[in-house]
Amino acid sequence: MSFIDPTPLAVCHNCRISRHPVFANVAQRGKNSMGWFVGFKLHLIVNECGDLFGCCLTPSNTVTSLTAHFFASLAWNCFCATAYLAVFRQLPVHCHRLR
Numbered sequence: 813m814s815f816i817d818p819t820p821l822a823v824c825h826n827c828r829i830s831r832h833p834v835f836a837n838v839a840q841r842g843k844n845s846m847g848w849f850v851g852f853k854l855h856l857i858v859n860e861c862g863d864l865f866g867c868c869l870t871p872s873n874t875v876t877s878l879t880a881h882f883f884a885s886l887a888w889n890c891f892c893a894t895a896y897l898a899v900f901r902q903l904p905v906h907c908h909r910l911r
Contacts, residue, residue, distance in 0.1 A: 814865060815891045816857040820844050820872060823851040842872025 823839045824832040829850050839851050855868040 813860045813891070814857055815859075816855070818844075818853045818855045820846070820849050821852045821854050821869075822849040826850070838871065840871040840873040842874075844872075 820842070823835050826848060829841075832850075835851070841848060841850050842853065843849075844853075849872060851872050853870050853872050853874060855870065857865045857867070859865060
């Protein structure tokens with residue numbers, strides 16, 4: 813059984829966006845369930861024991877479902893965010909079971 817979910821990695825507070833030059837060419841504005849932020853998304857897949865199977869760091873404006881292809885070979889019997897479900901359901905039935 814594995815778990816997959818993205819987490820935001822904010823570079824700076826929203827009120828400092830215009831004054832914060834670190835990662836100026838790489839970090840992007842994105843939105844998650846908590847609101848807007850500038851930074852990255854860290855996508856992790858772990859098993860029930862907490863062992864790390866894979867990770868992917870993307871700019872925060874990247875659509876979460878686009879990273880699902882990266883995890884397609886790792887996720888079997890997977891609990892995941894709804895954004896991943898659409899991509900995983902397109903894969904052959906014998907590859908993945910979703911919850």
